[in-house]
Amino acid sequence: MVNPLWLFALSLGAAFLLPLVDRLGRRIALVLVHGVTAAWLAAGLSWLAVLLSGGEAAEFGTAGFRAPLAIVLRVGLAEAAGVTAIALTGLLAAFSLTRSLREAPLGGAMALLMALMGLSGIVLTRDLFNLFVFLEISAIGTYGLLGFDDRKPALRSAFKYMIAGGLASSLYLIGVIYVYRLADTLNLDIAAAGTALSGPAGTAAVFFLLAALLVELKPFPANGWAVDAYETAHPGISAILSGASATALLLALWKILPLLGPAHLSLVAGSGLATFAAGNLVGARQDRPLRMLGYSSVAQVGLVAAVAALARLGGLGDGGADFAAAVAGGLLLNHLLAKTGLFLLAGAVEDDDARGRLAPLSLAAAGVLSAALVGLPPFPGFWAKWRLVRALADSGLWWILAIVLGGSLLEAFYVFRWLGLRAKGEAGEAPVRLGIRSAGPVLAALLLAAAGALAGIRGPVPDLLLWAPWAAAAILFLLDGTPGWLKGLLSVAAAAAFGAAAWDRLDGFRQFFAVMLLGGGALFSIAALRKGGPRRGLHPLLAAATLALGAILVARTPLEFFFAWETMTAASWLLVLRGRGGEKPALSYIVFGLGGAFLLMAGLAAGGWDGGIAAAGWPGLLVLVGLLVKAGALGVHVWLPGSYAESDDESSGFLSSALSKAPIFALFALALSLGAALPGGPWTSRALGWLGLATALGGALYAVYQEDIKRTLAYSSLGQIGYILLAFAAMDQAGWTTSLYLALNHFLYKSMLFLAVAGVIQRTGTRNMYEMGGLIKKMPVSFLSVLMAIIALSGVPPLSGFGGKWLLYSTLIGKGWYLETAVAFFASAVAFLYLYRLIHSIFLGQPKPSQANVREAPVALVLPQLVLMAVLMAVSVFPRLMLDPILALVGDRFPAAFVFEGTRLRSALGYWDGTLTMIVTGGVFALCLVWMLANLHNPQSVKQFNIVFAAERPLRPETTHYAWRFFEPYRKALGFLTRERAERFWDAFGTGAASVGGALRRLYTGNGQTYALHVVLYVAVLYLLLGVL
Amino acid sequence: MSLLEFVSRINPVAASGAVLVLVGVWGVLARPNLFKIAIATSVMETGVNLVILSTGYIRGRTAPILDSAVAGTATDAAGAAARMTDPVPQALVLTAIVIGLAVTALQLSYAVRLRAAGGGSSIESYGDEKW
Amino acid sequence: METGILTRIGYALVSLFVITNYGLLLIGSMARISAKVQGRVGQPVWQPYIDIVKSTAKRNSIGHGIMFYLGPVFRLAGGVGTYMFIPAVYGSVLFRNFSDSGDLLLVMYFIFFGQLGMALGASEGGHPYSAIGVSRGLSQMTAFEVPFALSVIAVAIQYRTLDITAIVAAQQGGFWNWTVATNPLAVVAALIAFLGMSMHNPFSIVIAPQEIPIGPPTEYQSNLLGMLQTNRAIFNGAKLVLYMNLYFGGATDIVTMVVKTFLIYFINVFVGQAFPRFRVDQSIRFFLGVPTLIGIASVIIAAI
Secondary structure (H helix, E strand, O other), X not given: OOOHHHHHHHHHHHHHHXXXXXXXXXXXXXXXXXXXXXXXXXXXXXXXXHHHOOOOOEEEEEOOEOOOOOOEEEEOHHHHHHHHHHXXXXXXXXXXXXXXXXXXXXXXXXXXXXXXXXHHHHHHEOEXXXXXHHHHHHHXXXXXXXXXXOOHXXXXXXXXXXXXXXXXHHHHHHHHHHHHHHHXXXXXXXXXXXXXXXXXXXXXXXXXXXXXXHHHOOOOOOOHHHHHHHHHOOHHHHHHHHHHHXXXXXXXXXXXXXXXXXXXXXXXXXXXXXXXXXXXXXXXXXXXXXXXXXXXXXXXXXXHHHHHHHHHHOOOOOOOHHHHHHHHHHHHHHHHHHHHHHHHHXXXXXXXXXXXXXXXXXXXXXXXXXXXXXXXXXXXXXXXXXXXXXXXXXXXXHHXXXXXXXXXXXXXXXXXXXXXXXXXXXXXXXXXXXXXXXXXXXXXXXXHHHHXXXXXXXXXXXXXXXXXXXXXXXHHHHOOOOOHXXXXXXXXXXXXXHHHHHHOOOOHHHHHHHXXXXXXXXXXHHHHHHOOOOOOOHHHHHHHHHHHHHHHHHOOOHHHHHHHHHXXXXXXXXXXXXXXXXXXXXXXXXXXXXHHHHHHHHHHHOOXXXXXXXXXXXXXXXXXXXXXXXXXXXXXXOOHHHHXXXXXXXXXXXXXXXXXXXXXXXXXHHHHHXXXXXXXXXXXXXXXXXXXXXXXXXXXXXXXXXOEHHHHHHHHXXXXXXXXXXXXXXXXXXXXXXXXXXXXXXXXXXXXXXXXXXXXXXXXXXXXXXXXXXXXXXXXXHHHHHHHHHHHHHOOOOOHHHHHHHHHHHHHHHXXXXXXXXXXXXXXXXXXXXXXXXXXXXXXXXXXXXXXXXXXXXXXXXXXXXXXXXXXXXXXXXXXXXXXXXXXXXXXXXXXXXXXXXXXXXXXXXXXXXXXXXXXXXXXXXXXXXXXXXXXXXXXXXXXXXXXXXXXXXOOHHHHOOOOOOOXXXXXXXXXXXXXXXXXXXXXXXXXXXXXXXXXXXXXXXXXXXXXXXHHHHHHHHHHHHHHO | OOHHHHHHHOOHHHHHHHHHHHHHHHHHHHOOEHHHHHHHHHHHHHHXXXXXXXXXXXXXXXXXXXXXXXXXXXXXXXXXXXXXXXXXXXHHHHHHHHHHHHHHHHHHHHHHHHHXXXXXXXXXXXXXXXX | OOOOHHHHHHHHHHHHHHHHHHHHHHHHHHHHHHHHHOOOOOOOOOHHHHHHHHHHHOOOOEEOOHHHHHHHHHHHXXXXXXXXXXXXXXXXXXXXXXXXXXXXXXXXXXXXXXXXXXXXXXXXXXXXXXXXXXXXXXXXXXXXXXXXXXXXXXXXXXXXXXXXXXXXXXXXXXXXXXXXXXXHHHHHHHHHHHHHHHOOOOOHHHOOOOOXXXXXXXXXXXXXXXXXXXXXXHHHHHHHHHHHHHHOOOOOOHHHHHHHHHHHHHHHHHXXXXXXOOOHHHHXXXXXXXXXXXHHHHXXXXXX
């Protein structure tokens, strides 16, 4: 292995030579700087290569001596990784700094070399005092870097930074000298091996060391100076501070961990968790991106420190250093790359003062970096977080788990809010092109993806099928410039190929859902061809979401399931974000999506899936609640209407008809893993039943008052999911049959509705129903499709929807849920209101002159509708086509309640013969039709306003088309039921969290002395706490 | 123990170091002037340096130089070590002083630059970044 | 028991013929009774026949589109279909209709078939009053559906079946076996719902017969109106038969059926003549108030 001393010599030599080299030109001087940094990187990589291929960690003495007589540098795996990370960050930052370094005095380049060397030294040295020296070298380098390009705000921050740095270095010196006094050595390993530090004096001495390092790690509340620096420095410097410096300091902390007693470790853990929580709370209040990233940085570092301390405290994970290294290391790597990239990216945007949306490549990088930061799959943070959560759950550290997940959710909120802003930009602003400056972020994003994929495939998720969504997304993004039809066909092919590859691995239940999930994805990929052009981003995301749904079915372990689940959440969130007004709904989509996912994660980690004893208890309940959030049960449904309404029209359809079945599938899978029961027993199922019912009623009632056609459909979906939940909760053969039947039916008719509505919106250019009217003559196929769909949805015989109603009421009455039955009747009746309004306001009534030239929807929409109509008709005439497989699926888990006799389905209470119903209805209808036609005496088609109207002559469709506030009397009577209580509750919740953040951030007054006081008080309080512990 | 005994046990070097540290901290926290803060930091560091020195100084021993005064018999290295003060803290202090000097210099230069750019001399006028 | 398919169709047609005539006469006689109550002479009992013949014979002059024509077809098919799914006379092969297609739930939902189709047809006419009428009608429907559903649930609990024939069978053997005697609360709830269903006073705002031409029939004339008038007779008959079956012991012969349904219908007229009219929002609140409580009470009684 390369002796690191050479590298130090190289850095120092280069720094001294710089003024000379500079005479040859700044360009050459900078090449030297980059070259030295690259040499560090090469050395780090070579060490990694040796160590990973089984090499032993090596120690390098100085001046021909070894410890305790001399300083020793150690190159182990952690050190090699640390040096690599620091050099990599440094190199990325250096490239982004190139222009500034060229224009500023030479000191900047020298400071950069020194800072990076100091940080590497912190990582490598095993000597406590040498550690101090490197701390100071890097600090001085950092001070220099903060002010090198003469940014006024950065100068201010640098001064504050120095005050805090001075306090920290004094603390460290005091600590180091007393450690030396007591342990008689400055070598870490020798000091840790002895017992001299275990007494009260030793504890105090180590405390000073620790306090200094903690302060350098920017704990809450003693971190105002750091956040100011993050905000004001050149983005490249912020990247070094946040990425490289944090890495080095965390490794320093890691190094002195052996010196620490349980009390110290508790302090580190507590301080780290407090920092994580507070940093994210305050971060959520930031509207300045760099400051926001600064708070996020301190929060992440706090979490890593806490994890390292908790692991060492014992009881976490397997208790070994392996776990700590994997989790803390994973989190750190994730933070390092993501934050470096984000600082560079956000900084570049801020420097341009740009307000538009990001150009595609930068945006993709921003997306990857944000997703990685938040811990979405497949990035390293995801794997680390999973292990962490699992370990926390195993150790029963629930409150820590709550802090970790709550903080992560907050972080997701503000990071994705920023991303949404960058993805959309302000109206009328040109797209932001960063040019070469996006190279650093893109590289960081690629590294993150590579590291994450490697960690996943070689680790816990080796199954390549589960990676198909990512592969599909990547390939289609690369092809994003090609015409839409090509990508659409590829998406369909991908869904088909996935289905073919996975089919044999799926049991009946999964095959049943695969038809809806994969088929739905393919269906809407075809629908997406309705518009020409490449439709950038749509196909990759749609394909990814579809395959992720498939992956959910394929998953075998809890982690695989969760991996696929979050993949699905992420892909669908981006679909929502892609919609025209998608920024806000997408944010609530992802926050609730992740909120649900985190509950799911906690439940899964605690064993809520494996069907063991744990799953029957509250871990299972956590899983259940997490799934309900995703299903959009009333109360946690607030994300749903906006997302469905604002996403692209084909995406809405996909979300509503296909993706909404994913939580349903998961519910079934959960119940099946428990032997067809719910965690918590009969009370859970009763409560779930009422929740489903409330969802059904609430969805229907809200749908009644919407003017926006897609919101109507969104609330309608909500209601239908409610019925599915209600039937599922019955937990018997009847209930499950009903639930599955309803799910498949909902898929059919809601697809038709969304497809038809997509065509209508495309042709009319509006989503407000009252702005349409009389479209039946222009779009007859769409009308027929909507007609059949609403007949099916409302449950009117003879279409298949009635089967759902019959099954549902039979189930409920048979189960003895009488009041539930009555409410379900009411909810079903309410559905008529919005369904009639939907078809009336759009297709019937008075046409608008402005829509005189509207044509039938494009073939890409009409064709799928025709197919679906045929399918709907077939299953209506022959209900057994659908019910036989479902009955077979439900099987003999429960006593049979429904039995077929020929075409007649029998329940304990009654019977229903769908075929005969259809024949009778058809016959009667034909009879009446013949009568009508026979007596039709040459009628005249009349003009639009030729209607019998009491003594008035209407002229304008706007005043004649009765459509706006269609059910006003209904609102007058029952409006009190739909006052958006859930929305107000969550708003209040958000306001509450924001107020806490707002109160906390008042600590950061901007005054350097206040910050210094924070440092002093922080150390004092920590010291007092040490006495208590 | 009596008060006198207690006082006599106090290491005068360490005590004066501690006082300097406290003075320095007070200065950093309470003096708003940029230059005074820099100087206060320096005072604090000097105090720390005194504390470091105090740990190496042991009463009744001689300077850590291997000469006839300590050696007695030249072969007795351990005995020699027991008769001399600890040289390591002195070496450490040397380094710390150098570093302290650099930091102080940098801090003062930043204060100058802040003032030269038209800012106030009180740190309170540099609180634009907050919350 | 299995009858040939042609025979069944023949029987069904006969049954339909009977109920049509009966329904028409019922409407005529009720109109006459109302007139007497109000001190008028009133129309002849056979006036509905005259209306239909006249309407059908008239020339169509106006058409608004396909759905407009299909509206009355849906409506009439809905009425006829509803009747076809109800066994009209207990034990009678002739009046068994096609009740083997489904149970009570099918009948309850098939009622919507005609209403929905009619509403759509009228909507294509483009007349705002049609849409207003539908909006009011649907609003009111959701409300009276609740007490009705509760009372049906009570019946289902009581007889452990949703099969109409079985429900009637369980009520055989004298008045004290009828639902009206065994669970009077259910019958009260259902009858109040019936008032709403029939859109008579005090729930007639939906069609507002006095002031304005409102609701679906506004734009229809000639044979299309004739179809609607025919449907009114059949649909009324179907609903009355349903009520009779569920609550009043059904009928074992045609005479009993006529007497019972006449009396049930009379309740409507009686209430209608005695009470003023609710606004839509008032009627919604009304149905979801006391009648719903009565319905819940009936379910509780039945469940216990």
